[in-house]
Amino acid sequence: MYYFMRLTRSLEERLVAWYRQGRIPGGVFRSLGQEAAAVGSAYALGPDDVCSPVIRDLGSMLVRGAKPPQVFRQYQGKAGSPTRGRDLHVMFSDLGRGYLGHIAPLGVMLPVIAGVALSFKLNREPRVVLAYSGDGATSTGAFHEGLNFASVQRLPLVVLVENNGFAYSTPTGSETVIEHLSDKAAGYGIPGVSVDGNDVLEVHQVTRAALEKARSGNGVTLIEAVTYRRAGHAEHDDQRYQSKDEIAEWERRDPVTRYVDRLVTEGWADPGKLADLDHRVTSELDQAVAACENDPLPDPGTALTDVYANPATAEPLWYRSI
Amino acid sequence: MATGAARSAAPPAGLSRDDLLKIYYYLRLTRSLEERLVNLYRQTKVIGGLYRSLGQEGESVASAYALRDGDILSPLIRNLGAMLVRGAKPVEVLRQYMAKATGPTAGREMNVHFNDLRLGYLGQISHLGDMVPVMSGMALSFKMRKERRVGLVYLGDGATSTGAFHEGLNFAAVQRLPLVVIVEHNGYAYSTPTSQQTAVARLADKAKAYGIPGVTVDGNDVLATYEVAREAIERARNGSGVTLIEAVTYRRAGHAEHDDQRYQPKDEIAEWERRDPVTRYVDRLLADGWARQRELTDIDQRVISQLDQAVAECENDPLPDGASALASVYRTPSSAEPLWYRRV
Secondary structure, three states, rough: OOHHHHHHHHHHHHHHHHHHOOOOOOOOOOOHHHHHHHHHOOOOOOOOOOOOOOOHHHHHHHHHHHHHHHHHHHHOOOOOOOOOOOOOOOOOOEEEEEEEOOOOOOOOOHHHHHHHHHHHHHHHOOEEEEEEEEEEEEEEHHHHHHHHHHHHHOOOEEEEEEEEEOOOEEHHHHHOOOHHHHHHHHHHHOOEEEEEEEHHHHHHHHHHHHHHHHHHOOEEEEEEEEEEOOOOOOOOOOOOOOOOOHHHHHHHHHHHHHHHHHHHHOOOOOOHHHHHHHHHHHHHHHHHHHHOOOOOOHHHOOOOOOOOOOOOOOOOHHHHHO | OOOOOOOOOOHHHHHHHHHHHHHHHHHHHHHHHHHHHHOOOOOOOOOOOOHHHHHHHHHHHHHHHHHOOOOOEEOOOHHHHHHHHHOOOHHHHHHHOOOOOOOOOOOOOOOOOOOOOOOOEEEOOOOOOOOOHHHHHHHHHHHHOOOOOEEEEEOOOHHHHHHHHHHHHHHHHOOEEEEEEEEOOEEEEOEEEEEHHOOOOOHHHHHHHHHHOEEEEOOHHHHHHHHHHHHHHHHHHHOOOOOOEEEEOOOOOOOOOOOOOOOOOHHHHHHHOOHHHHHHHHHHHOOOOOOOOHHHHHHHHHHHHHHHHHHHHHHOOOOOOHHHHOOOOOOOOOOOOOOHHHHH
């Protein structure tokens, strides 16, 4: 799990560097400070389970086997990306590895995921879906409809709400009245539990228990992982609504630092081993960057491929003839 | 029941004897008006469906009775009783159901889909739950203008599963708006029983997810419902925010007259008939000496003759003229030639 948290953080640091060089079309939405919530939970999934990440769950996708070159190509919109340059950042699926690309409007994945879970139940497969959500998304109609349906149908679903304190610039206190988002579970007749989202071991343990509950036919659990996003909504966000003291406070509770401290203190890993992992991550990312940095962008002539059956391709500047 | 010595106990909840009789009048008017509509429906004089509130009149009338002038009500399809309490006229309701050109929407909208903002009720959007964000907006305007007015919005058990309900209620709650939300839990969303709708034990439990109080009340106990509604309305008026009320009741006439109710067991319907809100209210008034049988019978007669007059007044009103189909739809053309749509 240390490897995946380090990989997530370092990969995003490379993306930030590119972003500042103007080499990323679109935004970079970091998960700085939230890596434990994504990695710890995804690490509890079984091989045939499915997860539904949202924008700050790069960590969960890496745990499931997404490869850094794929992520780099997505962010740079390369022709060889998993979506052939048509979709950005982490919006790509790999059903073989068990993750779905997300739909950007928040909450919308809940009904989709409920459908996936329903198929598992109807097919009597011992598989579970883990759906991620933000705090703001819990106020959306789609979240409500999807979760209510999954709950009353007792589907094999675990919902992990990453409460990082803000929906863009809206603090959670202006979002909804209740303080602990796990209390929203009462509205669906399911259990809700809050965990320290920056404690990767606690996240892992609670998620694993919820997944097994779902797997054994005992329905949905809502987990609230309390965490914080230190890099704002995105790289283009100046975070003026986040006080520097608050950010500093949460830096002191950084999930990676805490985990390292724990591993070393308990004698579960020695610093040398962790440093080796850091090197491994660095060289892996170096190789990944080298592998795709100069890959081509999509050819405009292919703009209509996979959009229409006919024409399957379009001439350059085709739209000017409309 | 005995008409002997009246009890010295005062009627509950600050109601006067006069109020109690008025409430009875509205209960009886709602039920009898719907019975007339059923007759007209069977004569094919009603255009569209007929969605009775048989068995639910108690909570509809009682809750609306707790509103004050200036408050705004958002009724749903089974809240004819609430609309009548606010002052909707039977003749208008009849004209709506019969799609008469002389009706409040000039024959363009059906059944109870009509407004009177002066009297204080909105016409509903059919899609359940949709009125919650709308009424949150109304309540927001009251708060921003510092008016001591309250919004009251109804919805059904099924509507609590909708996204619109969720978004509207969460917003109203976090903004502490002067809004009261009444869930009329009548056991079914069309043919879906509540047990297949949602996993909570009590619909009032859903309030916890919004950080607001949730109250369950016997919706077929007129006075209990009145008290709970009044308390919530006054809480809202005093700036203490939203309350969710679950009024437990039952719809004995199915989803609509075109519904054969095959999914409702006959003994379940019979059981709820024994708990009929109007019968229970009458029994209470008489037993506690707050009304005499004669007064109630007089009201029954009054209702009958009021409805007779209303039906006579509008039964032969014309339907809308086809050429006026586009009036109030587009600015131009403001009228349409016959079969205009064939040219589109």
